[in-house]
Amino acid sequence: MGYDLPPQLEELRGFLPELVAEAEKKAPYASVLVTQSAGETVSKSPADERTNPVPPRPGIRISAWDGMTFFSASTSRINDRDYLIRLTRDLVQSIVVKQGPMPDPGDELDRHFRSEFKEDPAKVTAPERQAICRHAFEKLAAFDARIVAPRAVYVYEREYRLFGNRTRLLSSDISNVGLYLVPVASDGRKQAMNFKGSLAPGHEAAHITDETIRETAELAVQYLSADKIPAGEYRVILDPDIAGTLAHESFGHGCEVDALMRGAARASLYIGKRVGSDLVNIVDFGGLPGRHGSIFFSDDGVLATEPAVLVKDGFLQPTLMTDLYSYLHMRDRLPGLRLSANGRLETYNHPIYARMTNTYFLPLEKEKGGKTREELIADSGDAVLIEQLTSGMEDPLGWGVQLQALRGREIKAGRLTGKLYYQVGLTGYVPDVLSSIDGITNELDVSSGGTCGKGHKEYARVSSGGPYVRCRMKLG
Amino acid sequence: MDFNKIKSIVAGAAMALPAERGLDIAGWALRRTETDATTVIRLPGIYTAKEGKFLRQPNPHPREVIMSPSEEVWLKVYGRHKADGSEYMGEAIDQLLSDDEATMKATLAALAQAACTQPNKPYPVSAAGAEFPRVELADHEIHELSYGALLGRVQRFSDALLEAASGEFGVEVSNLEVFVRRLRTRIETSSGIALEYGATHTDAEVCFIARFGDRVAEHTARPHARRLRDLDPQALVLMGAVHARGIAQAGPPPQHIGPVVLTGAAAHDFMKLDYQPLSWHCSGKAVYEKMSRYEKGRPAYGDKPLAGDTVTLFSDPLVPFGPDSRIEGDFLPARRISLLKDGCYDEILGGLRYYHYLGLLEQGAKPSGPAGNTVVPAGPHRTAELLGPGRVIVVRSFSDFRTDPTSGDFASEIRLGEIREDGSDKPFRGGLLIGNWFDALADIRLSRETVALDGYYGPATIRIGNLQIAG
Structure with missing residues (x-):
């Protein structure tokens, strides 16, 4: 055949x-x-x-x-x-x-x-x-x-x-x-x-x-004529790629079960507990068709047919991301754990770890308060619209998060002023950031692509995305 | 694969291609790398959570043991062509999957075809009469060991590290990965270069978790060395444990504008060519494409008044057993060059192509090839002098230090810092260290004490006059 x-x-x-x-x-x-x-x-x-x-x-x-x-x-x-x-x-x-x-x-x-x-x-x-x-x-x-x-x-x-x-x-x-x-x-x-x-x-x-x-x-x-943003805490609107990377760095890496099993993820203390506002729904799904992080089956042979639901309505779920090794050792220790299609390796001579694929916030339906991008901006008073991710870094135990973006656009009284900030660093304490999420748009955009390391190695192709997300973060 | 057979077929086919297909091959180069890799991954404990606390159960069994014998052969082809009365050149590279003659000829022709469509200005393809330096790259202790003996050696190293960690109060090793690669490289080129050498890499990733009551923090050490014996289990544990404890006990970051001291891993990140913008601005390609700030003899800190030490910085691939050492790079002899000399731009990183485009070959300069270890000569200041007097902010590590390669701007999260005041140290974590790498060179002070850390050989502590911490 x-x-x-x-x-x-x-x-x-x-x-x-x-x-x-x-x-x-x-x-x-x-x-x-x-x-x-x-x-x-x-x-x-x-x-x-x-x-x-x-x-x-x-x-x-x-x-x-x-x-x-x-x-x-x-x-x-x-x-x-x-x-x-x-x-x-x-x-x-x-x-x-x-x-x-x-x-x-x-x-x-x-x-x-x-x-x-x-x-x-x-x-x-x-x-x-x-x-x-x-x-x-x-x-x-x-x-x-x-x-x-x-x-x-x-x-x-x-x-x-x-x-x-x-x-x-x-x-x-x-x-x-x-x-x-x-x-x-x-x-x-x-x-x-x-x-x-x-x-x-x-x-x-x-x-x-x-x-x-x-x-x-x-x-x-x-x-060339853009300013550096004055350091401080801001209300921000994250574009879908940056929002998805916030999901990726916060409860993506933090929900890889091989990190939990070695005591390196605070998430293990919070399964079933609130970790964000009601608007926070985060999934990882390799089976999402045609995305940069999409796969058909994991490197330990699990079909990518259903998403790993990581956070639902602000509560951390037990359906985390597993590779076969972590699943075998943790299935009796973490009730509700399932073998997911997240076992991946960088190249054939590297180990298989629990890795993300396409990680994203779920959008909010219009009937439940989901807005368009324009409505979200108009509703935001003074804020900064953050666009074009350059990198992110996780800290699943300390729950810190670092994101780097190419630009920020000033919003005053719900309107884009045209003022541009070049190269914006974003940081925050994950529970504070996720708890501060108070606005989400109603469309799913998972169109970005890049690679993700486990720490600083084991690179795998991934995508992230979701809707536009409004929260508070420290910028500099 | 039979390398001699491959060489013979490639040489013959390259000669025949102009007549057979009208493709003009300017040169070719073959590289074979045989790798014998051993990986051991250990999870000394398996953690679960109960009533808001982590519980650890010992796990004496490794997570995974991988043996990986492999061989890769790569063929690079340089092609020439003419269009609109001008001469052009290009190059293409691919992996050979077999020593079958027809397959190889097809690969060679495809590469020549790709090379001959690239409209680049011509350049030389080999350094005639190149002499390659002798650089110690291989750990002779492990290079000839059988697989079983090597596995035993790696196991003993990991046992020693776990044993050392068992004596550390409040600190556990949660994950230990050891990667040992033994490589043998053979090179042959159409210009007559024939070179064979061995190398080893020993890399580890050690995750330390510190717990003090409800406070818990992780620190990951990622040492790289050529020799396994250069990874000292006791020293790794000592440094890792201190760092993990510091993060676990750290408070919130301060708001600060003024001097900041970077030490240890933070000094490494700030200076190492991998993370800062100098390798980009000193690259022949960036200089030729006019994307660079490089101007030989001009201060890298621009027109700012110099308020501190002048920095000299070398790319040095010749350090014995250096993690970033090499004998050759892109078929060129490795060479030590100074990128910064007394704070001013000096030499250029690049191969034959951009050295030719920039007219440097014609001035007698030898191309450098890729960057090597980062070497910064010691400064004049004692560390104690840099740390005082008065209130000083010290950064020990970053989450992921990066600078924008074009502007040199950075805003990187602090993983561990401390506020030193009145003889006491108050650790903090988080907040962004904000500044510009080039501007920092105008007001930088370097310690007399040096450190050798993962390919960085230079001052262990540096003090930068005017940075911002956004807490």
């Missing part, structure tokens, strides 16, 4: 059960994961244009459970079946089975999944991608002489995954396309950079209008 996978993965798919069976001659549970990439990147800056394939970096990871510990072997040599059998035998030869929780391999299932897109990015040629980057580059450069270094990047990534255990044989073909515009403006004294990304599973992401390119360049120029 053909799955339109790269040939070596197509061949390897049917071999996974043999490897699992070999490992399970000694181990009570084993699974195999295979990863490989494909695609192309084109970038254009003043002195440099590049067109490069996304390297395949194939790898296989065989994991065996002894009742308490996962023992894994991983290698890039996915083509050599004899070697893989030997590696599996070496892996399990010294395993001594212990009394401990046993994984449920799940119902029998043999399925292949594929991203849905409007325009197949594999059919787009390198010259077409180059033309898009050159056009965006030239439009950015032509906007104003102060745009000294425009940059346009087209990224097309294909991510293939195979998973097998004794009952499951899964494969996926996930496509992500991004077109990124990065104009740098200078007045000879000061420099400022703007950023605009458009993401989708297919080539449709690349259809950015000239008007959008112009606005992106114009903001970079405006930043």
Whole structure:
């Protein structure tokens, strides 16, 4: 049966059960994961244009459970079946089975999944991608002489995954396309950079209008005369990406069960308790179609069919994010815990941890008080609208949160004044911030994309978003 | 894969491509890296919550043990082409998945095709007669060990660390990850470079949790070293425990405008090339594209009056066993360069391409390749002098220190700081440290005492004259 996978993965798919069976001659549970990439990147800056394939970096990871510990072997040599059998035998030869929780391999299932897109990015040629980057580059450069270094990047990534255990044989073909515009403006004294990304599973992401390119360049120029925001506590309206990142950094990382089980998340003391205002509803859902953090199944073989509900109506839920290891050790210790599709790894030779996928605040329906963006601004008196995330950092035990945004827009008496602040740092104590949420819009926007580390490593692609969220935070 | 076979096929195919496909190859380079990695992850305790308190149950079993033998071969191709009467150049790189001749030829042709569509100004592709430095990169103690013996060595290290932590009052190690990689790299290029060398990396992530009654805090140490023996379990625990206790006992941040002292990890974050804007402004690409503030011999702090020490800062990849040391980078010999000399811009980080574009090669300069360790010579001040007199705000660590690469502005959350006054230290956490990296250079004082920390070799303590803390 053909799955339109790269040939070596197509061949390897049917071999996974043999490897699992070999490992399970000694181990009570084993699974195999295979990863490989494909695609192309084109970038254009003043002195440099590049067109490069996304390297395949194939790898296989065989994991065996002894009742308490996962023992894994991983290698890039996915083509050599004899070697893989030997590696599996070496892996399990010294395993001594212990009394401990046993994984449920799940119902029998043999399925292949594929991203849905409007325009197949594999059919787009390198010259077409180059033309898009050159056009965006030239439009950015032509906007104003102060745009000294425009940059346009087209990224097309294909991510293939195979998973097998004794009952499951899964494969996926996930496509992500991004077109990124990065104009740098200078007045000879000061420099400022703007950023605009458009993401989708297919080539449709690349259809950015000239008007959008112009606005992106114009903001970079405006930043040159923008002020730094005076430090202090403000009423803020966070754009969907920043709001989602607040969710991600507060009760995203704080609800990864492997953080709870090592005592590094204060959330474990608050399950079932209030952690935010009634308006706070946070979920993580890898199955949300076509987002940058979307997956079809986790790296330990759990189908991404339902969201992990983290906070509901302001109360922390027990349905947190698990990888298989943390679930096995915590299921009897945390009533209500479920095995979720959050076990993910950076590359085949890294550990699997509980990781986020698409994390977002749920919007508030209009009937329940959800507003439009304009209504929320009009209702806010004096505030600052915070836009364009650059980074975030978590502190699940101390419940601190740090966000960085490119700009803030002043709101006075419910109206945008046109005054712009460039580069705004946001911080706060998570319960105070979430308790202060008193306004939410009624539309869901999960269109951002980036990578998330566990601390400062183990990067995985994620998305965040939701509605616009109004709260109080310290800015500087 | 058979590297000699790959080299032979690539060399032959590269010669034939101009005639076969009309593609003009300006050069190629092959890199093979064989990696043997061992990872051990331990969760010494499993925590649950009961009646608002954490309960810990000992867990003697590792979370995961990973062995990872792998091999990657990469091919880089430089291509030339003409259009509208001008000569252009490009380059492309990909991973070779087999040593099958047809597959390799197809990959080579695809890379040449990609390289020959890039409208970049021509540049040289190799440093003729390059001599590569001898740099100690490998831990000879572990390089030749069998997998089982290496695993045993890693296990002993982690046992020693947990043993050391068991004596710390109020502090537990909640997670311990040890990553050991042994690498052997072989390089061959069309210009005749043939190089083979070994290297090791030993990295750890140690999470310390401190508890004092209802106060609880975590601190994560992430040491990197070339040699496992450079990760000292006792020293790691001592520093980690002090830090975790400080965070657990910390109060709210002060509002402050004035001098701030950065010490230890905070000094590392502020100075290290990875986090501050200098590597961007001193990069050949940024200078050539006129995005940079770089101007050789001009003060990096602009026209502000100098009120403190002048900073000299090196990118040095030649430090023996340095975490960021290297023999080569992008097929160029590694070289130590000064980015700042007495507070002024000096040399440029870059490869052959931008050194050529900027006319530096023609002036006899040798390209630097990528950045190495950050080396800052010691300053004239004793640490005690920087910490007094009067009320002083000290920052020991950040949550995630970052500067904007273009402006140098930063607003970073303080993970642990202290207010020193009248002989007492009052720890605090939170609040944003706000300032500008370049402006800070105009009023900075460096300690005489130095520290070697994760690729930073420089003053252990620095005092910056005018920063803001927004509490």
